[in-house]
Amino acid sequence: xxxxxxxxxxxxxxxxxxxxxxxxxxxxxxxxxxxxxxxxxxxxxxxxxxxxxxxxxxxxxxxxxxxxxxxxxxxxxxxxxxxxxxxxxxxxxxxxxxxxxxxxxxxxxxxxxxxxxxxxxxxxxxxxxxxxxxxxxxxxxxxxxxxxxxxxxxxxxxxxxxxxxxxxxxxxxxxxxxxxxxxxxxxxxxxxxxxxxxxxxxxxxxxxxxxxxxxxxxxxxxxx
DNA sequence: TTTTGATCATGC
DNA sequence: GCATGATCAAAA
Numbered sequence: 001x002x003x004x005x006x007x008x009x010x011x012x013x014x015x016x017x018x019x020x021x022x023x024x025x026x027x028x029x030x031x032x033x034x035x036x037x038x039x040x041x042x043x044x045x046x047x048x049x050x051x052x053x054x055x056x057x058x059x060x061x062x063x064x065x066x067x068x069x070x071x072x073x074x075x076x077x078x079x080x081x082x083x084x085x086x087x088x089x090x091x092x093x094x095x096x097x098x099x100x101x102x103x104x105x106x107x108x109x110x111x112x113x114x115x116x117x118x119x120x121x122x123x124x125x126x127x128x129x130x131x132x133x134x135x136x137x138x139x140x141x142x143x144x145x146x147x148x149x150x151x152x153x154x155x156x157x158x159x160x161x162x163x164x165x166x167x168x169x170x171x172x173x174x175x176x177x178x179x180x181x182x183x184x185x186x187x188x189x190x191x192x193x194x195x196x197x198x199x200x201x202x203x204x205x206x207x208x209x210x211x212x213x214x215x216x217x218x219x220x221x222x223x224x
Numbered sequence: 225t226t227t228t229g230a231t232c233a234t235g236c
Numbered sequence: 237g238c239a240t241g242a243t244c245a246a247a248a
Contacts, residue, residue, distance in 0.1 A: 040243095040244095041232090041242080041243060041244085042231095042232075042243080042244065043232055043233070044232080044233070044241095044242095044243095045231080045232055045233075045241070045242040045243045045244080046232085046233070046234085046240075046241025046242045046243085047233090047241080047242085048241085048242080049240090049241045049242065050233095050234095050240090050241060050242095053241080060240090061235080061239095061240070062234075062235055062236075062238085062239045062240035062241085063239075063240075064238090064239060064240080067240095077241090077242085079242090079243080087243090088242075088243060088244095089227090089228095089242095089243095090242085091241080091242060091243095093239090094238070094239075124243090126243095126244095171228075171229085172227070172228045172229070173227090173228080179228090181228070181229065181230090182228090182229055182230060182231085183238095184230080184231080184237095184238095185230095185231070185232075185233090185237095186230065186231060186232090187229080187230055187231085189237080190237095191237075191238085204229095204230095205237090205238080211227095212226090212227095
């Protein structure tokens with residue numbers, strides 16, 4: 001039932017597949033895909049994303065590419081409340097902490113990932129059992145001129161911190177719509193970054209996340 | 225209640 | 237270790 005084993009040929013087909021899933025519950029999808037629905041997402045944080053990938057025919061895997069690379073589209077599921085507002089920030093990609101002196105927004109991975117995104121809202125309130133959470137109407141989105149400018153502005157500020165050796169001072173408070181936060185198995189994980197004197201240092205891996213005010217805007221803008 | 229920092233699973 | 241998929245939960 002609606003399972004797609006091959007990648008969509010174009011974005012029309014992808015959107016068509018996604019629209020067919022709107023209104024269905026995660027439990028129904030899991031049953032038909034022969035997958036067990038977890039009681040909560042504590043130990044299955046990416047479960048919804050992987051389930052939807054399976055239904056839409058994503059290229060899948062852990063390759064550093066868009067989910068639908070051939071048609072240039074990234075898939076993002078986003079947990080929302082009953083007013084359609086996002087409950088969580090959205091992970092974009094890990095942040096490069098070395099070797100990026102001189103990199104520009106135009107060729108950045110954040111821009112590439114967010115160039116075209118299929119957003120699929122899913123009920124995310126913890127009071128609702130995972131199996132009973134419903135899938136919402138998909139939104140095929142590209143940043144507006146204003147959104148692109150907001151992203152670029154934050155990205156440049158954050159990359160400056162990294163490139164100029166201030167990675168140790170980074171907190172989630174930097175950035176208006178984009179932020180840097182830890183992205184690792186736990187707080188003991190270390191990776192290499194650039195120190196104040198340009199020397200290699202060990203620090204926590206970071207990822208770029210879209211703040212809720214940003215995703216809320218795009219969800220609201222496309223609600224009608 | 226909201227935000228920031230921490231964490232979980234999986235594949236190679 | 238780093239990429240994929242994110243949400244949890246302590247702190248503010």
